[in-house]
Structure formats: structure tokens, C-alpha cells
Amino acid sequence: MQEDQRVFDVAIVGGGIGGTMLGAVLARHGVRVLLLEGSGHPRFAIGESTVPETTFGLRVLARRYDVPEIEHLATHGALRRHVSSNCGVKRNFSFVYHREGEPTRPDECTQYPTWGPPLGPDSHYFRQDVDAHMFHVAVSYGVTAHTHTLVDDVKFEEDGATLVTRDRGSFRASYVVDAGGMRAVLPERLGLRQEPPYRTRSRTIFTHMxxxxxxDRVAPPRAEHGMPSPFSQGTLHHMFKGGWFWVIPFDNHSTSTSELCSVGVNLDLDQYPRPDDVPAEEEFWRHVRRFPSVARQFERARSVRPYVSTDRTQFASQKVVGDRWCLLPHASDFIDPLFSSGLAVTVMALNALGHRLIEAVRRNDFDTARFAYLDHWTKRMFRFYDDLVSCSYVSFDDFELWNAWNRVWTITTLYGTNAQNQAAVAFDRTGDPAGFDALELPPYRGLQGVDNPWVERLFDQARDAVLAYRAGESTKERTVARIYELLRESELCPSVWGTLDPQDRCPAGVFTLWPLMRILLWGKFRSPRHVRGSYFTGGGRMVGKEAVQAYTGAVRAGGSQVHQTVRDMWVNWNGDWTRRAEPRK
Structure with a gap:
């Protein structure tokens, strides 16, 4: 190997979805990128469910850095057309409450929609396809990638780092990004791991089936439960006291080519300590059999992979950035799969890291202060999600408590998603990527609206109410009443939603075009002053334009398929291959 093939601007350790997206972004802007992956592609990975902030964050990332392939991951339609038909559609978050030994009750479920076309819906990623696709995209942009390459050591010097691999020798880089996971190289090498400072204490058993x-074939009829979207076309959460199951189907739409479903159970460690002598598969089925409706859903299910049982799921690092290095979020900390936050935090970090690294390479200035923003906001988001998840486990004590606490999350999600949309609208108007800088200014920093003082106050006070209940300082009834009082006083709840009505268990309704326009109109003309002007300032034009593009694109795709089929019945020669893009320089 020539010497110039061993010296790079940035080395990324880990070839999953985060590392490959970052590699593509940097290489697109002239950065010499080395990517080292310990295994190969395709490979199994979890972190399969997107959320609206992931969807909008991917759009921002793609447009800000001019890597359109990233936007193919943003909506299910684009994902299906451009990446893989093995992925599932996610039209909702569904939460169904269970009591041991009883069928589920029709009035004990809640639902929150994802956005309809053209801005959605969200997706269930079949990660081995999605990760492999992004790996190939990164290489096509000029990333130098080596698979099946284990990094044994990273040695930092004043002007960069030397990465020592097991089988490919050493490489030099000016900066190192660790895109690994719990067993990432840099946290171990630099002694960064610490006892997780989080309230959430959970463990997981998971597989594919x-x-x-x-x-929907097991649940009470729709006429009784009243949810507007099929349970089977979303990420389904079966909640019970002290834990929850996830059900993430990849086979839940008419054009899917998958037979698979991702399943797992998450258990509060204090209520369900990990047994020493019970195999993971046996323990999983013990919990399934406790709940008749869950057991009916799984009565014919068979695993296609070994069951994985973890110890405590949470891990943490002392810091995210240091002298010539950075950890992507999934290498730094982890909370719990509830609310599918992992990919959203990763995309947030990539948006903030990309332009900093590009500028650092151009100036040859990798001062740690340049990356301090990333350290602060990544850690802040982990603290937020710890509060959100730990209070959710508390709320699993009783459906009424969950029904109240869940509404706080729907409001933070609304404002977090709209912050991303504000940046996208600004870019649509001007075409200037500098508009995305607003995402690093108040009140749009971070996710889930945490930088907005009114959203933050609502969340913090509702969290404190739930924690008081956990400590035995408040009753369930008082806690529920307090949460609704806080929601009402915040004035953050759209009047077109049923957030303040406990009987409305899908208070946001659906996010098809007309309900979406009603929210935008409320935000622009009827929302309180602390909302108006910062959120919902536009988007109707962009939504309309993209709706037309989505419709015409679907019509063209269908017509093209018909044309090709008829043509191929009569003619052998064609020019389809000419549509393949030339190699990027």
C-alpha cells in the first residue's frame, strides 16, 4: 500500500449508519476519509425505527451537505424505491397497556402519528440493507474503506493520531471519530467509560422472528379501540408494569419483500433482575405468556436469530470530544430503545459535526473548543432522554398515568420536529445552506424542543411530578391532574389537538395533508406569542411543492415500470444502463 493511502484527514472507526453518513458528507466536501469497519456488510444491527425528528434531520443533513442519497433514508417511499424493499413502514407509535393474565382492554392504548407523504411516513430500517447501502454510498464519494479490519490501538500525538490495526498495519489521521457502539475503541483506549449517571435501569432480550x-388481528376491533392507524403499520409497544415489548415489522406493507419482524422485551432491572440460570429464549417466552394478547400475537412466531440478552443497557462516557477525537452518540452513551431516540441523536450530532470537521480540515485547526458544542448538546440530549424514559417506566404502573405523561412527549416531539422543519423551509426559500446554522441557535438547539424555555419548563415540571409519585410523595390521581394542569398552562398544545382531553387517546389525530395544514395555520395565526414567530412560520408552500413532486414521481415510476415490461416483451436492447451515474471524482 502506498504511503499516501495511509495518511488521511479524518479516520472513522465503525462502518455502521452513522459512520458511513459522516464519511459521505466529509468526502463530498473534499476531506480525505478513512473508514475502518471491524466486520463486513451486510451485517445485523438494531436501532431500526425512525421518528419524525430523524426523518426531518436526515432531510436537513442531505440538503445541507449536498448528499442526496441520505435523503433517500428519510421517508419510507424513498427508502423503498432507492434502498431496500425489505424495510417496513412506520405510520405511528402505538402503545398498548397490558395486565398480567388479562386480555388488553380496548380503551387502554394510545397512538401518535408520523407524518404522511410527502414529508413522511417514517420507516422500520432493515439495518443490514440500509447500512450496506450507505457504506457503498460513502465509498462512491471517495471514502477509503477497509472491512474486517480491527483497530487494536489509537496513539495520539500533537499533530494527529496513529491507528494500529490487527491485519492492515498502521494509518495516520489528523482527527479520529469513533462511530462504534458500547464496545467502541476510543472509550476503552482513553478510559472514558463511567458508571451511567442515569435513572433508567433496564435490560433487553431481542431477536428477529x-x-x-x-x-390488528389480535387486538379489540377498531370500532372499540378507536385508533386511526393500524397497529401493524407502526412501532408497537406492549407496556406492562416494569417493562415493555417492541414489535417492529418489516413485512407490513403490500410491496415489502421481507418476512421478518424485530422483537424485544425491555425490563426494569430492579423489578426484573437478570436470572443466572435461565436462557434468553426461555425468559423471553415466560414474559410473553404472562399477557394473553401478546401471547396470541406470538403464538406462531419463530426466531431466525439467536436471542440476545443484555446486562444493563445503559452505558456512558465522561465526555464526547477531546484533543483530535470525537465520539458519535452511539459510541458515547445509550439510554433505552423506548422512543427510538438513537438515530435521531446521531443525525443531530452529524449535522453539528460535519461542518466543524470540514472547516477544521480546511484551516488545519482541530482545537477542541471548536467541537465543544457537540459535547454539550449530545450530553444534554442523553439527560433529556433519560428523564423521558425513566419517567415512562414509572408511568407503566398505571394506564391513566401513562396516558397523561405520554402527552408531554407528544408536545416536545411537535416542537422538536418543527424546529427541523423551520430550517428546511428557510433553505427551500433561499437555497442557502447557511440557513441551517439556525439549528445551533436558540430556541432550536438539540432535539425535542429542549432549547425552548416554555417546552423545557413544561417537561421539567411534569418530570418532577412523576418523580414525586415514584418517591411516594404524591398519588397517581394528583400526578395525573398536575400533568394536565401543566399542559394547559403551557399554552403549547395546538387547539386542533385533543391533548387536554384524557378520553382522546390519539390527541394529535393524523398527519395527512389537511390536518397538517390545520396545525400550520394554528401555529401561524392562533398560537400564543411565545410560539408564533419562532415556529410554524411557513411550510405550506414547501409541503405543496413536495406533494406535487411525490405524486408525479410516483406516477412516472409506475409508468416507467409498465413501459419497461412491455418493451422487454418485444425488444432485447435498451439504454437503461446509461442512467447509471458516472463515478464521482
Whole structure:
């Protein structure tokens, strides 16, 4: 290997979705990128469910850095057309409450929609396809990638770092990004791991299965439960005291080519300590059999992978950035799969890290202060999600408590998603990527609206109410009443939603075009002053334009398929291959 093939501006350790997206972004802007992956592609990975902030964050990332392939991951339609038909659609978050030994009750479920076309819906990533695709995209942009390459050591000097691999010798880089996971190289090498400072204490058992029945065939009829979207076309959460199951189907739409469903159970460690002598598969099924409706959904299911059982899921690092190095979020800390926050935090970090690294390479200035923003906001988001998840586990004590606490999350999600949309609208108007800088200014920093003082106050006070209940300082009834009082006083709840009505268990309704326009109109003309002007300032034009583009694109794609089929019946020669892009320089 020539010497110039061993010296790079940035080395990324880990070839999953985060590392490959970052590699593509940097290489697109002339950065010499080395990517080292310990295994190969395709490979199994979890972190399969996107959320609206992931969807909008991917759009921002793609447009800000001019890597359109990233936007193919943003909506299910684009993902299906450009990446893989093995991925599932996610039209909702569904939460169904269970009591041991009883069928689920029709009035004990909640639902929150994802955005409809053209801005959605969200997706269930079949990660081995998605990660492999992004790996290939990164290489096509000029990333030098080596798979099956383990990094044994990273040695930092004043002007960069030397990465020592097991089988490929050493490489030099000016900066190192660790895109690994819990067993990432840099946290171990630099002694960064610490006891997780989080309230959440949970563990997980998971696998992939076939023949998992759609829950709509098991649940009470729609006329009784009243949810507007099929349970089977979303990420389904079966909640019970001290834990929850996830059900993430990849086979839940008419054009899917998958037979698989991702399933797992998450358990509060204090209520369900990990047994020493019970195999993971046996323990999983013990919990399934406790709940008749869950057992019916899984009665024909069979695993296609070994069951994985973890110790405590949470891990943490002392810091995210240092002298010539950075950890992506999934290498730094982890809370819990509830609310599918992992990819959203990763995309937030990539948006903030990309332009900093590009500028650092151009100036040859990798001063740690340049990356301090990333350290602060990544850690802040982990603290937020710890509060959100730990209070959710508390709320699993009783459906009424969950029904109240869940509404706080729907409001933070609304404002977090709209912050991303504000940046996208500004870019749509001007075409200037500098508009995305607003995402690093108040009140748009971070996710879930945490930088907005009114959203932050609502969340913090509702969290304190739940923690008081956990400590035995408040009753369930007082806690529920307090949460609704805080929601009402915040004035953050759109009047077109049913957030303040406990009987409305899908208070946001659906996010198809007309309900979406109603929210935008409320925000622009009827929302309180602390909302108006910062949120919902536009988007109707962009939504309309993209709706037309989505419709015409679907029509063209369908027409093209018909044309090709008829043509191929009569003619052998064609020019389809000419549509393949030339190699990037």
C-alpha cells in the first residue's frame, strides 16, 4: 500500500449508519476519509425505527451537505424505491397497556402519528440493507474503506493520531471519530467509560422472528379501540408494569419483500433482575405468556436469530470530544430503545459535526473548543432522554398515568420536529445552506424542543411530578391532574389537538395533508406569542411543492415500470444502463 493511502484527514472507526453518513458528507466536501469497519456488510444491527425528528434531520443533513442519497433514508417511499424493499413502514407509535393474565382492554392504548407523504411516513430500517447501502454510498464519494479490519490501538500525538490495526498495519489521521457502539475503541483506549449517571435501569432480550401475527388481528376491533392507524403499520409497544415489548415489522406493507419482524422485551432491572440460570429464549417466552394478547400475537412466531440478552443497557462516557477525537452518540452513551431516540441523536450530532470537521480540515485547526458544542448538546440530549424514559417506566404502573405523561412527549416531539422543519423551509426559500446554522441557535438547539424555555419548563415540571409519585410523595390521581394542569398552562398544545382531553387517546389525530395544514395555520395565526414567530412560520408552500413532486414521481415510476415490461416483451436492447451515474471524482 502506498504511503499516501495511509495518511488521511479524518479516520472513522465503525462502518455502521452513522459512520458511513459522516464519511459521505466529509468526502463530498473534499476531506480525505478513512473508514475502518471491524466486520463486513451486510451485517445485523438494531436501532431500526425512525421518528419524525430523524426523518426531518436526515432531510436537513442531505440538503445541507449536498448528499442526496441520505435523503433517500428519510421517508419510507424513498427508502423503498432507492434502498431496500425489505424495510417496513412506520405510520405511528402505538402503545398498548397490558395486565398480567388479562386480555388488553380496548380503551387502554394510545397512538401518535408520523407524518404522511410527502414529508413522511417514517420507516422500520432493515439495518443490514440500509447500512450496506450507505457504506457503498460513502465509498462512491471517495471514502477509503477497509472491512474486517480491527483497530487494536489509537496513539495520539500533537499533530494527529496513529491507528494500529490487527491485519492492515498502521494509518495516520489528523482527527479520529469513533462511530462504534458500547464496545467502541476510543472509550476503552482513553478510559472514558463511567458508571451511567442515569435513572433508567433496564435490560433487553431481542431477536428477529417470522410469523409474528399483525396485532390488528389480535387486538379489540377498531370500532372499540378507536385508533386511526393500524397497529401493524407502526412501532408497537406492549407496556406492562416494569417493562415493555417492541414489535417492529418489516413485512407490513403490500410491496415489502421481507418476512421478518424485530422483537424485544425491555425490563426494569430492579423489578426484573437478570436470572443466572435461565436462557434468553426461555425468559423471553415466560414474559410473553404472562399477557394473553401478546401471547396470541406470538403464538406462531419463530426466531431466525439467536436471542440476545443484555446486562444493563445503559452505558456512558465522561465526555464526547477531546484533543483530535470525537465520539458519535452511539459510541458515547445509550439510554433505552423506548422512543427510538438513537438515530435521531446521531443525525443531530452529524449535522453539528460535519461542518466543524470540514472547516477544521480546511484551516488545519482541530482545537477542541471548536467541537465543544457537540459535547454539550449530545450530553444534554442523553439527560433529556433519560428523564423521558425513566419517567415512562414509572408511568407503566398505571394506564391513566401513562396516558397523561405520554402527552408531554407528544408536545416536545411537535416542537422538536418543527424546529427541523423551520430550517428546511428557510433553505427551500433561499437555497442557502447557511440557513441551517439556525439549528445551533436558540430556541432550536438539540432535539425535542429542549432549547425552548416554555417546552423545557413544561417537561421539567411534569418530570418532577412523576418523580414525586415514584418517591411516594404524591398519588397517581394528583400526578395525573398536575400533568394536565401543566399542559394547559403551557399554552403549547395546538387547539386542533385533543391533548387536554384524557378520553382522546390519539390527541394529535393524523398527519395527512389537511390536518397538517390545520396545525400550520394554528401555529401561524392562533398560537400564543411565545410560539408564533419562532415556529410554524411557513411550510405550506414547501409541503405543496413536495406533494406535487411525490405524486408525479410516483406516477412516472409506475409508468416507467409498465413501459419497461412491455418493451422487454418485444425488444432485447435498451439504454437503461446509461442512467447509471458516472463515478464521482
Amino acid at each position: 417470522v410469523d409474528v401475527r399483525p396485532f
